[in-house]
Amino acid sequence: MSGDVISLGQGVDQFTVGDRVLSLTTSYGAYAEKIVLPANVIHKIPESMSYETGAALLAATGTAHHGLRQRGQLKAGETLVVLGAAGGTGIAAVQLGKAIGAKVIAACSTEEKLAFAKAQGADEGINYTKQNLKQTIKELTDGQGADVVYDPVGGDAFDACSRSMAWNGRLLVVGFASGRIPELPVNLTLVKGYSVVGVFWGTFTIKQPAEHAANMRELFQWFEDGKVAPVIDAEFALKDGIQAIKKVTGRNVMGKVVIKP
Ligand SMILES: NC(=O)c1ccc[n+]([C@@H]2O[C@H](COP(=O)([O-])OP(=O)(O)OC[C@H]3O[C@@H](n4cnc5c(N)ncnc54)[C@H](OP(=O)(O)O)[C@@H]3O)[C@@H](O)[C@H]2O)c1
Incomplete structure (x- = not known):
């Protein structure tokens, strides 16, 4: 998922409200308008990266x-x-x-x-x-x-x-x-x-956080260098999320689908 930081928990000082971020959400679910996440699973999105690309990138x-x-x-x-x-x-x-x-x-x-x-x-x-x-x-x-x-x-x-x-x-x-x-x-x-x-x-992101962070730095650099760029096949409104899932399970997707609240 990707989006803006709209509020911060106590002791979180590495982000500010308004930061553009992306994250993995296996335990929390991203088919939502708002989500609560631990700060250690969030990454700031490079300036040149759209929210859609950020959402499609991580997993x-x-x-x-x-x-x-x-x-x-x-x-x-x-x-x-x-x-x-x-x-x-x-x-x-x-x-x-x-x-x-x-x-x-x-x-x-x-x-x-x-x-x-x-x-x-x-x-x-x-x-x-x-x-x-x-x-x-x-x-x-x-x-x-x-x-x-x-x-x-x-x-x-x-x-x-x-x-x-x-x-x-x-x-x-x-x-x-x-x-x-x-x-x-x-x-x-x-x-x-x-x-x-x-x-x-x-599990790698949890068990080897330092290596994961280094991977993210390399991935963001390669994105900015034009070496990798998620390809978005289709975008769906949140209310049409079931259509997005059907497209994936129907073996019809080339690249990623993105759901936008
Ligand atoms: N290990 C991990 O950390 C990790 C992380 C992310 C995802 N995954 C897993 O990796 C798999 C692929 O993920 P993905 O995001 O690349 O999925 P995807 O976009 O749906 O692509 C899967 C590809 O599998 C092929 N396929 C073959 N038989 C299929 C069938 N019966 N139904 C659907 N697709 C079929 C399709 O290509 P063709 O039509 O060309 O055969 C399809 O493009 C999933 O099982 C996912 O759970 C694992």
Whole structure:
């Protein structure tokens, strides 16, 4: 969520009334006109960032950033495969992968989504409803496999990627939008010498606040440098929030939807 600080609790001196801020609100809910938040989960929005962009930024881009930086250890020159690449966190991973200097392969379910991911910087695209994901990753990586896979989808796409990893690769478990939590024959990790790495950004922000704060500084800098920018597919009034949720669950969103009170 994003908005203005309208009042402060006792002892809060790092903000002033009127500050433009954004925050994660997993425990409190952001479908509201006003919200009470602990000061340590709030960040001031850069001058050049709109409220809409601020609201769209944190969960999706923060997750992708933490996933690729701390968990994936993605390096310039490596190959990154992003599943669900046109979704909220997927398109953020595409942008961040390019910002880090990786070769980015976007994998999505439609040609429209692939075109969108390429317009956001992806070097290659795979339509996993038409193309064999495992085979195409192999072809696009000269038989080496992916150094890092960013997976918010799970299910069949995870299964294919678990057989498409490069030596020393990192398969990032981000989410299960497909509805199926996959199971892994662990011999695959031995044979290919790769790691399966869980990504849980919300808990990271609580358990590693200093690293989270450093991540936010880097993300805001990259936003100001034009390297990352949340893409807003649609905006809905608060009274139409149910339509926003239906659009997301209907697999129809490219980027993020924003609800405005
Ligand atoms: N671990 C964390 O810290 C963390 C943080 C944020 C989000 N998440 C999780 O990551 C997942 C993705 O989040 P998101 O914000 O990127 O969601 P999103 O915008 O809805 O994107 C998810 C993508 O998954 C793909 N998908 C495949 N099967 C689907 C289905 N049956 N229904 C809906 N989408 C389907 C879609 O791409 P195609 O149509 O191209 O397949 C869609 O674009 C969610 O499960 C979310 O809970 C985890």
